[in-house]
Amino acid sequence: MTSTQVHTSRREELGQFLKACRARIGPEEVGLPPGVRRRTSGLRREEVALLAGVGVTWYTWLEQGRPINASAQVLDAVARTLRMDHPEREHLYRLAELTPSRLPSSAEVVPDAVREVLRALDPLPATVVNGRFDVLVSNAAHEDLFREWHSLPCLHKNLLWCCVTEPNARGFLLNYDEEVPHMVARMRAEYGRHIGDPSWEEDIRRLSALSPEFAGLWARHEVAEPRPRLREFEHPRAGRMRFRLTELAVSEAPGLRIQVSTPDDASTWASLPRTRLEGS
Numbered sequence: 001m002t003s004t005q006v007h008t009s010r011r012e013e014l015g016q017f018l019k020a021c022r023a024r025i026g027p028e029e030v031g032l033p034p035g036v037r038r039r040t041s042g043l044r045r046e047e048v049a050l051l052a053g054v055g056v057t058w059y060t061w062l063e064q065g066r067p068i069n070a071s072a073q074v075l076d077a078v079a080r081t082l083r084m085d086h087p088e089r090e091h092l093y094r095l096a097e098l099t100p101s102r103l104p105s106s107a108e109v110v111p112d113a114v115r116e117v118l119r120a121l122d123p124l125p126a127t128v129v130n131g132r133f134d135v136l137v138s139n140a141a142h143e144d145l146f147r148e149w150h151s152l153p154c155l156h157k158n159l160l161w162c163c164v165t166e167p168n169a170r171g172f173l174l175n176y177d178e179e180v181p182h183m184v185a186r187m188r189a190e191y192g193r194h195i196g197d198p199s200w201e202e203d204i205r206r207l208s209a210l211s212p213e214f215a216g217l218w219a220r221h222e223v224a225e226p227r228p229r230l231r232e233f234e235h236p237r238a239g240r241m242r243f244r245l246t247e248l249a250v251s252e253a254p255g256l257r258i259q260v261s262t263p264d265d266a267s268t269w270a271s272l273p274r275t276r277l278e279g280s
Contacts, residue, residue, distance in 0.1 A: 011065035014095035018063050021082040022048055030081075031150075052077040070096050073202045080156075110137045111252045118258070123272060125243075125261040128250065131190030132203060133159040133183060136256065144276045145261070148236050160187065164211040174232040174240075184217040185224035192223075226257065230264060238274040240267070 023042035027034050030043070030051060043051075049059040054074055061068050062078075075096055079089045110128050118126045118139040125142035127135055135157045149162065149172055156162070160183050163169045163176065170176045194200040208215040229245040243261040250256040263269040 010095055010097065011067065014092070015063045015065040017091065017095060018078070018082070021084060021088070025083060048078070048081055052081040054078065072198065073206075076199075076202075108134075108136060108256070109253065110256065111250070114250055114252070114258065121260060123276075127259050128256055129159060129259060130256055131194070132187060132200065135159060141276070142261070145235070147277070159183065160214075161207060164207070164214045172233055172235075174234055175230070179229065179231060180213075181217055181222070182224055182229070184214065185222040186226065188218065188221060189223035189225065231261070235271070235275055238271040241271055242268050
């Protein structure tokens with residue numbers, strides 16, 4: 001094969017791979033209505049483009065194997081939308097002839113022992129986050145507590161993104177104006193260890209473009225360290241709730257922290273079961 005033929009075959013393989021990934025995801029899995037006249041198995045091209053924040057024409061050409069430019073940041077968004085795991089993301093980048101800008105590092109692999117700790121903490125809501133507040137794994141209690149947080153499909157799996165891009169966040173997190181600036185200051189402090197990291201720089205750029213609030217807080221250059229916090233919620237089924245947020249460093253994975261929410265009063269302890277889904 002000539003180099004041109006190899007390039008063409010790689011692009012065709014990329015298109016077929018994307019179609020296969022798209023076909024396995026139902027619209028209801030990403031918060032979209034199923035529709036009554038759906039001839040496509042899985043998501044439509046325009047739905048993938050919408051959820052990934054890319055142009056429909058661009059994504060169509062990508063699937064068709066046309067020789068177009070695909071940046072690492074855009075491919076990251078497509079991979080996230082199509083719920084690709086680590087090997088699939090690597091395969092996507094090889095076919096697109098790019099180096100991934102954001103694959104999980106060894107520091108973001110949650111050890112099995114830590115997953116066991118999260119399960120054992122139930123009924124206390126608990127999750128593992130990194131310095132950007134990406135949610136790497138959560139226990140069932142945490143997922144149940146925040147299941148009704150979103151009015152829009154949640155694709156980013158990031159606590160800070162879920163605050164500043166969710167229209168209903170202030171109604172759910174009652175001390176939002178205290179907690180969100182603290183989270184941004186925490187992220188700014190962590191950013192000092194990641195200046196120039198493409199994934200950090202792209203996250204900051206995209207979030208600043210989406211949220212003027214975040215852009216303003218980021219511009220303050222305030223920094224903060226982890227410390228116990230009090231968070232107040234208005235839960236749609238359980239009502240007013242108060243939690244003490246405690247963070248624990250993960251010794252096997254530097255940079256990761258376990259966040260545990262403990263009821264701060266008797267009323268919240270009594271209301272906690274009402275946050276659970278049946279069977280949880």
